[in-house]
Amino acid sequence: MDAMAEFVVGNIVRRVLYIIREEDLSLTTAAMVGLNLSAVSDDEDDADRDDQPVLSATAIATASRNALHPPSLQTLLEDVPDSAAVQHTSSSGRDSEGKSKSADKSSRNRKLKHDVVEAMNELIQDVSTCHEPIVVRVEHIHQKYLFLEVILTFGSSRTVLQFLCVAKERKRSFLVLVAEGAPRYQGHLLAKELVTRGLQTTLITGSAVFAMISRVNMVIVGAYAVLANGGVIAPVGLNMVALAAQKYVVPFVVLAGSHKLCPLYPHNPEVLLNELRCPSELLDFGEFSDCLDFGSGIGASLLNVVNPTFDYVPPKLVSLFITDILWSISALLIQCGDAMHSPVSAITVSH
Amino acid sequence: MDPRRTARTVSDPKVRQVGFFTPPPDHAISDPPRHHDPIQSPSQSSPPVNDRSPSDSSLSPVMIPPPRHHSDALLRTALQATSPTKPFSPSTRTVMIPPENKDLRSPGRKVVYGKSPSSFSGVKASSVPASELTTVSVVNLALGISVEGKILTAEEAGGASVEVQNDRRASSKPLKEKTSKAERRALQEAQRAAKAAAKAEGSKASSSASKVVTSENTKPIKATKPSSQKNDGSQVAASDKKGGDRAPEKDRKKDAPHPRMQYDDTSRVEKAKKRAVVKQTEARNRVELFRHLPQYEHGTQLPDLETKFFELDPMHPALYKVGLQYLSGDIYGGNARCIAMLQAFKEAIKDYSTPPEKTLIRDLTARISSYVSFLIECRPLSISMGNAIKFLKSRIAKLPLALSESEAKTTLMLDIDRFINEKIILADKVIVEHAVTKISDGDVLLTYGASSAVEMILLHAHELGKEFRVVVVDSHPKLEGQLLLRRLVRKGLSCTYTHVNAVSYIMHEVTRVFLGASSVLSNGTVYSRVGTACVAMVAHAFRVPVLVCCEAYKFHERVQLDSICSNELGNPDAISKVHGREEINYLDGLVNCENLQLLNLIYDATPSDYVSMVITDYGMVPPTSVPVIVREYRREHLWS
Numbered sequence: 001m002d003a004m005a006e007f008v009v010g011n012i013v014r015r016v017l018y019i020i021r022e023e024d025l026s027l028t029t030a031a032m033v034g035l036n037l038s039a040v041s042d043d044e045d046d047a048d049r050d051d052q053p054v055l056s057a058t059a060i061a062t063a064s065r066n067a068l069h070p071p072s073l074q075t076l077l078e079d080v081p082d083s084a085a086v087q088h089t090s091s092s093g094r095d096s097e098g099k100s101k102s103a104d105k106s107s108r109n110r111k112l113k114h115d116v117v118e119a120m121n122e123l124i125q126d127v128s129t130c131h132e133p134i135v136v137r138v139e140h141i142h143q144k145y146l147f148l149e150v151i152l153t154f155g156s157s158r159t160v161l162q163f164l165c166v167a168k169e170r171k172r173s174f175l176v177l178v179a180e181g182a183p184r185y186q187g188h189l190l191a192k193e194l195v196t197r198g199l200q201t202t203l204i205t206g207s208a209v210f211a212m213i214s215r216v217n218m219v220i221v222g223a224y225a226v227l228a229n230g231g232v233i234a235p236v237g238l239n240m241v242a243l244a245a246q247k248y249v250v251p252f253v254v255l256a257g258s259h260k261l262c263p264l265y266p267h268n269p270e271v272l273l274n275e276l277r278c279p280s281e282l283l284d285f286g287e288f289s290d291c292l293d294f295g296s297g298i299g300a301s302l303l304n305v306v307n308p309t310f311d312y313v314p315p316k317l318v319s320l321f322i323t324d325i326l327w328s329i330s331a332l333l334i335q336c337g338d339a340m341h342s343p344v345s346a347i348t349v350s351h
Numbered sequence: 352m353d354p355r356r357t358a359r360t361v362s363d364p365k366v367r368q369v370g371f372f373t374p375p376p377d378h379a380i381s382d383p384p385r386h387h388d389p390i391q392s393p394s395q396s397s398p399p400v401n402d403r404s405p406s407d408s409s410l411s412p413v414m415i416p417p418p419r420h421h422s423d424a425l426l427r428t429a430l431q432a433t434s435p436t437k438p439f440s441p442s443t444r445t446v447m448i449p450p451e452n453k454d455l456r457s458p459g460r461k462v463v464y465g466k467s468p469s470s471f472s473g474v475k476a477s478s479v480p481a482s483e484l485t486t487v488s489v490v491n492l493a494l495g496i497s498v499e500g501k502i503l504t505a506e507e508a509g510g511a512s513v514e515v516q517n518d519r520r521a522s523s524k525p526l527k528e529k530t531s532k533a534e535r536r537a538l539q540e541a542q543r544a545a546k547a548a549a550k551a552e553g554s555k556a557s558s559s560a561s562k563v564v565t566s567e568n569t570k571p572i573k574a575t576k577p578s579s580q581k582n583d584g585s586q587v588a589a590s591d592k593k594g595g596d597r598a599p600e601k602d603r604k605k606d607a608p609h610p611r612m613q614y615d616d617t618s619r620v621e622k623a624k625k626r627a628v629v630k631q632t633e634a635r636n637r638v639e640l641f642r643h644l645p646q647y648e649h650g651t652q653l654p655d656l657e658t659k660f661f662e663l664d665p666m667h668p669a670l671y672k673v674g675l676q677y678l679s680g681d682i683y684g685g686n687a688r689c690i691a692m693l694q695a696f697k698e699a700i701k702d703y704s705t706p707p708e709k710t711l712i713r714d715l716t717a718r719i720s721s722y723v724s725f726l727i728e729c730r731p732l733s734i735s736m737g738n739a740i741k742f743l744k745s746r747i748a749k750l751p752l753a754l755s756e757s758e759a760k761t762t763l764m765l766d767i768d769r770f771i772n773e774k775i776i777l778a779d780k781v782i783v784e785h786a787v788t789k790i791s792d793g794d795v796l797l798t799y800g801a802s803s804a805v806e807m808i809l810l811h812a813h814e815l816g817k818e819f820r821v822v823v824v825d826s827h828p829k830l831e832g833q834l835l836l837r838r839l840v841r842k843g844l845s846c847t848y849t850h851v852n853a854v855s856y857i858m859h860e861v862t863r864v865f866l867g868a869s870s871v872l873s874n875g876t877v878y879s880r881v882g883t884a885c886v887a888m889v890a891h892a893f894r895v896p897v898l899v900c901c902e903a904y905k906f907h908e909r910v911q912l913d914s915i916c917s918n919e920l921g922n923p924d925a926i927s928k929v930h931g932r933e934e935i936n937y938l939d940g941l942v943n944c945e946n947l948q949l950l951n952l953i954y955d956a957t958p959s960d961y962v963s964m965v966i967t968d969y970g971m972v973p974p975t976s977v978p979v980i981v982r983e984y985r986r987e988h989l990w991s
Contacts, residue, residue: 182827182850185929195947202638202948203926207826207851207882211914211955215640237852240885243892270856282825282850283833288840303840306849308856 007225007233007262014263015123023115027108126324130257131159133324135166149174150216152209152250155235156186157222159255161193164220168199175200177216179209181235183281183307206237213244223256226323230315231266232256233273236308242317251319258323269312279305542708638948644920645731669698670722674729683831685735685869685905686775686803692726692736693771696743697764704756711759716747731919734870734878735905742770774904778968779807782900786865786966787812789898794819794862797895799851799886801831802867802879804900806838809865813844820844822861826851826882828925828951851882854889864890866957868901873981874910875959875974877901881952884914887961896963899974903967906981914955923949 151174153160164176176199180187187203194201204212213219219241225233232238232254245252266273282305673695676682682691699722705711723740726732732740746766750759786808790796796819798805809821821844825832832848839846849857864886868879877883877899887897911917926949927939959974969980 180827180926182852188927191947195944198946200946200948202950204950204952205827205881205926207885208950208952208955210884210888211881211918211952212950214913215915236856239855240852240889243855243888244885247888270859274856283848287833288837302843302845303836304845304847306847306853306857308853311852311855 007264008259011225011259011262012123012127015259016120019119019123020112020116023119024112027112027115031108127257127259130259130324131162134159134255134257134322135163149218150177151175152177152179152213152216152219152241153190154179154187154206154209154219154221154238154241155181155184156190156193157255159222159257160220161190163255164194164199165197168197175202177202177204177212179204179206179237179241181237182206183277184235186235206240209237209241210244213241213248213250216245216248216250219245219250219252221252221254223254223260224310225264226254226256226261226321227269227273228261228263228265230318230321231269232313232315232318233269233310234313236311239311239313239317242313246317252317253320253322254313254318255322261323266312270308273310273312275309277307277309279307282307638920638950640915641918641920641950643916644918666725667695667699667702667722669695670725674726677726677730684801684803685733686779686902688733689735689739690771690775693739693743693767696722697767700760700763700767703760710752711756712747712750712752716744719744719747734907735902738904738907739770743767770904774968775902778902778904779804781968782902782966783807783811785971786898786900787815787817789863789966789971790817790819792818795822795860796820797822797824797854797857797861797864797886797890798835799824799832799864799866799883800826800829800880801835802900804902805865805867806835808900809839809844810842813842820847822847822849822857824849824851824854824857824882824886827929828921829880830930831880851885854886855893858889858893858895861890861893861895864895864897866897866899868899868905869954870905870907871899871901871965871974871977872906872910872956873908873978875962875977876911877957877959877962877965877974878911878954879957881914881955884955884957884961887957891961897961898964898966899962900966903969903980903984906967906977906985908978908981911956914952918955919953921951921953923951926951 149172151164153164153176167174176194178187178191178194178201180191180203182205191201191203221234221238221241223232223234227233234254242252244250264273288303673682673691676691677688682688696719699718700715703715703718705714719740723732726736743763743766746763750762754762782804790808790812794817796809798809798821812819821839823832823836823839823846825836825848827850836846836848847857866877866879866883866887868877868883870878872878877887879899890897962974964971965974965977967980969984972980
């Protein structure tokens with residue numbers, strides 16, 4: 001269950017796998033195209049003309065078979081020759097081409113590794129600068145006529161922090177209400193950051209969210225993970241904020257880098273996609289020892305302290321997602337998420 | 352409000368009298384008729400009494416206060432002689448009562464009291480199997496450490512107060528017999544003449560005094576100055592809410608609650624400051640949205656008030672003590688604050704004597720108003736306190752002019768006791784009886800914060816043997832839930848403890864939500880501790896019924912749409928520091944930065960659509976029935 005809570009790690013692993021498969025596939029496709037060309041160049045030879053359609057057909061069939069049952073990573077990266085190459089040599093029997101094929105194989109592997117590493121570097125780059133495309137979207141904050149725009153945020157999120165700073169640079173004037181997120185009190189951190197950057201900040205308690213939401217113009221929060229149905233896994237307390245925002249029809253905006261999109265569906269998310277933290281954050285150790293006898297079996301079961309980390313926000317409460325690849329409502333986000341993780345739906349066969 | 356309704360002296364069969372329709376007070380019988388007694392003039396009291404006052408101070412022998420008012424000293428000595436020896440209520444868990452009963456130098460250091468469990472007074476004769484009704488605060492404590500050591504708890508009100516009255520009457524008798532009947536009549540005539548002459552300027556003085564007071568009040572209800580003057584038959588004063596007796600037509604529109612003083616109106620704030628007893632410095636970094644509410648620097652008033660303890664001549668020490676307890680947070684919770692205040696008023700009334708050339712009614716009302724303004728400076732009034740003050744003032748206004756001073760005081764004190772007994776203690780019992788019918792075996796009940804009514808319900812249900820679990824939801828910075836949790840766990844209930852952010856996590860296993868309230872307003876909005884609205888909203892989203900438990904005396908006619916137009920602001924430093932976790936100090940050093948504002952709301956308003964049912968002493972009603980209760984039952988039962 002602990003592994004389940006680190007959604008982003010799982011996402012990145014999936015992305016890497018996907019990259020590898022994609023690179024391999026693109027190399028195969030390129031090889032196929034190369035073969036086609038070389039086959040076409042020999043079209044004076046009548047003997048080969050019959051083979052050409054057969055060749056390309058098998059090659060294409062292999063390619064699509066690869067797509068449906070992707071070869072394992074070991075297959076790709078290490079030794080086993082490509083089935084397409086095997087087919088080719090068996091069907092055509094051209095030695096020169098076969099030889100060049102086997103020579104190609106090892107260089108192909110090297111090329112594959114090189115491509116994969118490059119793609120991973122890009123991925124790292126993307127993740128670390130995921131804020132930039134998001135923070136461009138500050139047109140959502142604009143100064144209301146005669147009053148300051150009031151933005152509510154919860155806990156602490158780097159994306160939100162940068163978003164608000166960029167908004168300030170663009171000379172939007174607004175006022176930020178930060179709800180401290182007990183029991184970790186991350187809101188204090190965010191408030192400190194905002195204040196040192198010169199933004200007008202008001203720190204409120206988590207219990208006062210409903211009281212203040214009627215005067216708030218927009219709620220902007222960050223997320224831990226965005227699930228496949230568009231639901232959000234967020235710091236505990238955000239479901240309450242989302243419900244209040246729905247009641248007062250305040251837009252609820254979630255900022256998330258695309259690496260946070262998960263292919264998971266939330267079945268009983270409070271339990272399965274959650275983590276319980278140490279109860280001493282709520283009640284100090286030994287604080288209740290005067291009225292509970294932990295020695296006997298009875299005392300310990302009387303008091304139970306619950307300290308969850310995450311909250312699940314259903315997709316219908318979220319007005320807008322802003323990610324670094326697109327900003328959308330949750331329905332579109334589902335397709336986007338699928339596209340990143342599953343090789344099937346994203347491949348458009350190149351002919 | 353509705354002038355067509357006449358007084359319901361005949362019991363209407365359609366209206367159920369729920370037992371608060373009391374016959375005319377019996378205590379008048381016990382008093383020998385003294386209709387010709389003049390208003391006792393304290394200048395006649397014997398000077399020898401004066402010397403004894405310093406030595407008779409019931410405070411610590413080290414501190415000798417300057418001699419107080421003569422009659423006060425007289426009464427005090429009289430009572431010392433016949434000190435009620437009934438010991439402190441044994442039902443109180445008095446672990447926390449300090450032996451330093453005499454050490455009143457540091458009223459503010461009694462921080463622990465607020466956290467000790469103590470029992471509600473007045474439970475002994477109850478038929479409810481619950482052995483004790485508990486409350487979050489230290490009602491008995493406040494009473495026990497009363498200045499003169501007089502123990503007048505509500506449960507002994509029946510016995511001791513009569514006892515005290517007898518003593519007082521006995522002591523006052525020698526004074527009265529000094530003046531013969533003719534002299535008394537002459538005095539009375541002179542006083543009547545003086546009264547008539549002074550009525551114009553006297554009423555003007557008192558009206559200006561109480562007008563300032565009412566303009567200072569953050570709650571509108573206590574402006575009952577016209578009630579005292581209505582007895583004299585004329586005065587249409589400033590637009591103030593009257594006490595509820597038969598209103599002339601032109602005053603009907605003045606029934607609307609007086610708008611509270613808005614603290615962003617600087618001229619009024621200045622006026623209020625001049626009359627303030629407590630010097631308050633305004634807090635820096637006030638949140639713009641809440642400029643209309645008072646926000647002062649916390650922690651600066653307490654030492655200042657402590658030093659002024661003996662200098663405040665017009666202020667009764669019991670009142671002063673209660674004010675300090677409010678200020679330091681020792682007493683909190685609507686019921687506890689109300690009871691403490693009423694007990695202090697009882698003390699003040701007991702020690703009160705009318706100054707010469709003034710009538711009891713008007714002078715006492717003015718004095719009560721000044722006490723109230725002091726209490727407001729310590730901490731803004733809760734709605735329960737406001738209603739109690741309105742009751743008291745209407746009672747004072749209704750005193751027949753013919754009563755002697757002692758009789759009048761006795762009447763008032765008995766009225767106060769009756770109010771406490773009926774409206775708070777008995778009401779709580781009725782609420783508990785109703786509410787336990789809603790708890791069944793296997794339930795998981797959620798409660799927020801620490802409400803005395805909800806605590807009683809849970810304990811009683813547990814004693815009845817029902818099997819249920821309790822979820823206690825708490826919030827920073829007050830962390831009141833921990834006190835409730837402690838008391839429940841001690842009694843053996845199985846509890847779960849969590850914080851308000853996790854309420855969506857825990858709500859899917861909860862079957863009922865029980866909430867307490869500071870008040871229920873006329874549009875069904877529940878005005879209670881901040882965070883209650885969040886809990887009710889999440890419960891509503893998960894389709895869990897929400898039951899609000901509130902005594903009927905806390906209901907109010909006003910309406911409120913959101914939590915901002917009327918609220919109370921607490922100490923902002925309580926937010927930046929987390930009690931018990933010193934590593935959360937991110938905001939150290941930033942507190943004075945002008946960009947940062949800290950907002951510590953105390954109350955919030957829960958919309959009525961989140962509330963399924965309100966459990967009161969009049970039964971279990973939907974929130975829309977609250978204005979009906981206010982209209983139908985208040986007028987006759989509370990103010991009659």
